Amino acid sequence: MNGPVVVGVDGSPSSLVAVEVAAREAGLRGVGLRLVHAFGWPAAHVPPGGRPWPSGSAGMRELVDGTLTKAERLAHETAAGIDIMREVVVGEPVLVLEIESRTASLAVVGSRGHSRFGALLLGSTAGHLAAHAACPVLVVRDRPKPGGPVLLAVDGSPAAKGAVEFAFAEASLHGTDLVALHAWNTRTDRAYAGPSDPPFVTYDEDRLRDEEQRVLAEALSGMGERYPDVEVHRRLVRGRIRHTLIEASADAGLVVVGARGRGGFAGLLLGSVSQALLHHAQCPVAVVRTREGAP
Known part of the structure; x- marks a missing residue:
């Protein structure tokens, strides 16, 4: 499949390392990179065609925009010249990324994102996606060792x-x-x-x-x-x-x-x-x- 490399972005250190890995993979494969940020809000709270944030939440919008801008800049520094798409989606991250995987050549996530359960060795998004994705899933536990087999x-x-x-x-x-x-x-x-x-x-x-x-x-x-x-x-x-x-x-x-x-x-x-x-x-x-x- 020649679909893009999809990477989940939530601003956590783990997800930013995942962005680097995903950008490198996209560059080597000659495909685009899709940065996806998901809001875990009930869909019923958002009107059809509405914005992913309610009125008066400018601060949240700035936070998301800043997170994606940082991720995009990091991706360009890692693999200059790749096509990068940004997407903000309303829905649970695990379900959003599972749907994204249906048209992707590779899905990349960090092993742990922002969560109340900081002691978990593996985040729920990574574990669920590895079991249900329609494409290969790369879970970034640590930075790859240069030249490692x-x-x-x-x-x-x-x-x-x-x-x-x-x-x-x-x-x-x-x-x-x-x-x-x-x-x-x-x-x-x-x-x-x-x-x-x-x-x-x-x-x-x-x-x-x-x-x-x-x-x-x-x-x-x-x-x-x-x-x-x-x-x-x-x-x-x-x-x-x-x-x-x-x-x-x-x-x-x-x-x-x-x-x-x-x-x-x-x-x-x-x-x-x-x-x-x-x-x-x-x-x-x-x-x-x-x-x-x-x-």
Whole structure:
């Protein structure tokens, strides 16, 4: 999709860092940047075609204009020459950005915005958008590390295909390496899925490792030919999946993960690994939902 990069702006330090990241992404992709500020006021309080602020609220209007002007200036400083659009919308931020994502190539938000709940590790807008957006969502937890590789969380599930595509494209755009990390442990049952396998077995570690190596290879199959400029480092790690990925994120410029992987319940839109990374990764996190019917 060649839609704009959309970024939520609320004036918080986190959202301003998100603006920088979004501007850079828009510049690399050759698309416009859309700065969106949402008012969480009930729509019934605003007449059709009315202004997003009532009469006598000049101070609020000045505050919003100042916030967007600051964001626009920052975006131009980050990526000169990109087309920038500003939008002020009445509605809950989570719903506004979800609607905006339907025509966007990427949605970018800070991990925490202005909120009464300052102690939360992840803002409600970021968490909701990652689970429901119609395009990839980049949650800016911290400033990207210059030159840091793209870290791809590989689980081999169909739901992660979009994440693999996105990770390779990002590494190519940014001119960085890609680290494809597949973590596994002896609780996996993929290597013992045959009907003749007993319910309780002594795990053959070599057999398990070979199976997980195959999962990693299949997940990356064909991507090297499509992105010959991306240097890929394959990492097969035995250990706790969430802990391993969070630890590896310390050296990455971006972590890319699917919305739901193996073992997830069908009704859950965001898997436990995705949630853990959104809360604890040490760099920005991109959550990519594979569209239904995608090959």
